[in-house]
Amino acid sequence: MSNLKITNLTKRFSEVLAVDNLNLEVADGEFVTLLGPSGCGKTTILRTIAGFCNPDRGEIFFGDKIMNNIPPNKRNTAMCFQSYALFPHMSVWDNISFGLKMQKISRQGQKKKISQVMEMLGLEGLEKRKPGQLSGGQQQRVALARAIVTEPKILLFDEPLSNLDAKLRVQVRIEIRDMQKRLGITTIYVTHDQDEALAISDRIVVMERGHIEQLGDPYNIYRNPETSFVAGFIGLANIYEGTVVARDGSRYTVEAPFGKVVIVSDGRKIPEASKTVKFVWRPEDMKIYIQGAPNRVKGKILQAVFMGNITDIFIDVQGNKMRAQIDESRKLIAGDVIEFSIPEDAFSILRG
Amino acid sequence: MKEKKISPIDLLMLFPGVGFILLFIGSSIFLTLVQSFGLFSITGKSVFTLENWKAILQARESMDSLFFSLKMGLLSSVGTVVVAFPIALFFRKGGTGKGILGSIIKMPLFIPALVAAFLILNLISYSGLVNTVLMRLNLINEPLRMLNDKFGWGVVFIQIWKNLPFVLLIVMAALASIRDDTIDAAKNLGAGYWSILFRIFVPLAMPGILVSMILMFIKAFGDFPIVSVAGPIYPASMAARMHIMATIYQEWDQAAVLGVIIIVTAFIVIWAYSRFAELAKGEV
Numbered sequence: 001m002s003n004l005k006i007t008n009l010t011k012r013f014s015e016v017l018a019v020d021n022l023n024l025e026v027a028d029g030e031f032v033t034l035l036g037p038s039g040c041g042k043t044t045i046l047r048t049i050a051g052f053c054n055p056d057r058g059e060i061f062f063g064d065k066i067m068n069n070i071p072p073n074k075r076n077t078a079m080c081f082q083s084y085a086l087f088p089h090m091s092v093w094d095n096i097s098f099g100l101k102m103q104k105i106s107r108q109g110q111k112k113k114i115s116q117v118m119e120m121l122g123l124e125g126l127e128k129r130k131p132g133q134l135s136g137g138q139q140q141r142v143a144l145a146r147a148i149v150t151e152p153k154i155l156l157f158d159e160p161l162s163n164l165d166a167k168l169r170v171q172v173r174i175e176i177r178d179m180q181k182r183l184g185i186t187t188i189y190v191t192h193d194q195d196e197a198l199a200i201s202d203r204i205v206v207m208e209r210g211h212i213e214q215l216g217d218p219y220n221i222y223r224n225p226e227t228s229f230v231a232g233f234i235g236l237a238n239i240y241e242g243t244v245v246a247r248d249g250s251r252y253t254v255e256a257p258f259g260k261v262v263i264v265s266d267g268r269k270i271p272e273a274s275k276t277v278k279f280v281w282r283p284e285d286m287k288i289y290i291q292g293a294p295n296r297v298k299g300k301i302l303q304a305v306f307m308g309n310i311t312d313i314f315i316d317v318q319g320n321k322m323r324a325q326i327d328e329s330r331k332l333i334a335g336d337v338i339e340f341s342i343p344e345d346a347f348s349i350l351r352g
Numbered sequence: 353m354k355e356k357k358i359s360p361i362d363l364l365m366l367f368p369g370v371g372f373i374l375l376f377i378g379s380s381i382f383l384t385l386v387q388s389f390g391l392f393s394i395t396g397k398s399v400f401t402l403e404n405w406k407a408i409l410q411a412r413e414s415m416d417s418l419f420f421s422l423k424m425g426l427l428s429s430v431g432t433v434v435v436a437f438p439i440a441l442f443f444r445k446g447g448t449g450k451g452i453l454g455s456i457i458k459m460p461l462f463i464p465a466l467v468a469a470f471l472i473l474n475l476i477s478y479s480g481l482v483n484t485v486l487m488r489l490n491l492i493n494e495p496l497r498m499l500n501d502k503f504g505w506g507v508v509f510i511q512i513w514k515n516l517p518f519v520l521l522i523v524m525a526a527l528a529s530i531r532d533d534t535i536d537a538a539k540n541l542g543a544g545y546w547s548i549l550f551r552i553f554v555p556l557a558m559p560g561i562l563v564s565m566i567l568m569f570i571k572a573f574g575d576f577p578i579v580s581v582a583g584p585i586y587p588a589s590m591a592a593r594m595h596i597m598a599t600i601y602q603e604w605d606q607a608a609v610l611g612v613i614i615i616v617t618a619f620i621v622i623w624a625y626s627r628f629a630e631l632a633k634g635e636v
Contacts, residue, residue: 052536072539079540085533089555098551102542150541 009058036207078147285346293341416587425573428511526560
């Protein structure tokens with residue numbers, strides 16, 4: 001049975017439709033990330049699950065219990081806020097013990113649980129400090145400790161790492177994932193950072209304008225995007241449109257503006273011959289052409305940016321711009337003519 | 353970073369403000385203090401004596417006035433904050449109609465204390481509006497004595513009415529600085545209404561609450577006009593007693609003693625406030 005179920009959720013803020021008839025089921029212990037640009041409705045969903053926001057329509061279930069009319073303080077969810085939202089007048093210890101006090105746990109019980117959590121998150125020695133005396137990373141850990149110490153049914157994260165520097169962000173996200181796996185708490189995580197979403201999630205819900213664009217595991221979302229929005233939002237993408245001119249089993253020949261390409265795809269997505277299709281491939285799928293390789297494209301380098309492990313290349317193929325990322329060690333210069341090949345199975349057909 | 357040294361030009365620019373305070377307020381406080389010991393007396397005499405202090409401290413009227421003023425200061429300051437806090441909480445979240453309501457509530461701020469006292473007089477006097485309504489509703493058999501009552505409830509009532517908007521502004525500013533996320537976090541962790549009120553709102557608004565209480569205390573403790581109109585016949589407030597001493601009994605040096613007591617009390621309250629504020633912040 002799913003631990004969290006959202007059915008037909010709709011929420012409007014005056015003229016803006018924040019969430020549009022959304023359905024989602026999350027299994028027990030699963031880590032699901034809501035990913036999308038600002039204003040796509042992901043935080044509204046999170047706040048609705050927490051009970052801070054009442055849906056206009058639709059239901060929220062925890063297990064088989066409908067939660068719509070249950071106030072936030074009775075939902076047993078725990079949220080980590082973007083701002084951390086630590087109580088500034090309380091010490092680290094008092095911040096973490098707040099939820100336990102509300103649950104009327106005995107002093108002894110509180111002490112045991114808090115000590116365990118503080119040890120798990122490496123917060124020992126900071127018990128008496130006030131939030132203002134902690135670094136960003138420490139504050140984030142206190143917020144996390146405060147959330148998990150109450151053993152919530154569902155853990156909610158609202159862009160919890162956006163105030164940390166890049167290095168710390170990676171470190172804390174690993175800690176969050178480790179901790180979540182260890183405790184097995186169902187987790188909903190909101191972010192607009194695609195790397196974070198790919199690295200941390202069991203499944204990703206890509207959202208745009210209040211609805212789900214695609215739902216799947218990180219590999220599928222990245223390798224098989226279904227729409228140009230998903231393809232463009234997650235990772236870098238070359239997106240083109242062409243006409244199907246021939247079919248040979250699961251191999252399709254498509255006439256694209258830069259020439260003919262052969263695409264291998266599962267038949268579900270490819271429309272009939274002579275229909276227009278939109279397709280995508282990733283810059284890292286483009287290889288320097290060697291004899292006999294498929295989908296040969298020849299273009300002029302517009303810009304080549306050396307980035308250490310890879311070189312990011314912008315090329316012009318018969319007036320069409322493409323991007324390639326290769327680990328070629330030789331120095332590439334703008335103006336050079338270069339030949340690439342694209343593997344037939346690198347393409348994904350998009351539905352829109 | 354190295355602290356910048358204050359240049360002579362900085363001092364010169366500070367002079368009009370700080371100089372005025374030091375020169376006129378500082379000197380008058382100093383004069384009051386020395387006059388209470390018989391020096392530089394307004395009558396022209398200048399002999400050091402403790403007689404003025406003895407006379408004041410031994411007079412029952414003076415001590416009654418001191419306790420009465422302390423009582424008025426304490427009740428008015430606590431009362432105003434208790435009344436203002438729920439209103440400030442209500443105003444914390446914007447909404448329709450709150451703008452107009454806010455303007456109405458702030459009206460007493462623009463009415464002088466003496467005028468305010470007379471306005472309230474009409475309401476709570478023996479044959480005033482409140483008594484008339486209560487009588488008509490058969491809730492009381494004879495009018496209540498709310499004005500010039502022995503305890504001073506009439507004074508407390510007017511003080512609260514008059515100073516509510518002022519305190520409201522301070523407490524509202526203190527509450528506005530509390531982030532919504534903090535409140536949501538408390539709710540999320542299982543806190544109900546009262547827990548949020550006493551564990552989050554009150555402690556986080558404490559600096560504002562303390563500032564308004566201290567300002568209210570000093571105002572009500574040293575009040576002259578409201579006590580004169582609505583206060584009991586006996587005892588007089590400290591300020592009224594000082595006025596009587598100086599103008600009726602012509603005991604200017606003894607009036608200075610009372611002045612020093614008012615000033616010292618104010619300083620003690622400010623000191624206690626700063627200690628309490630540090631304690632609340634956990635820095636002690």
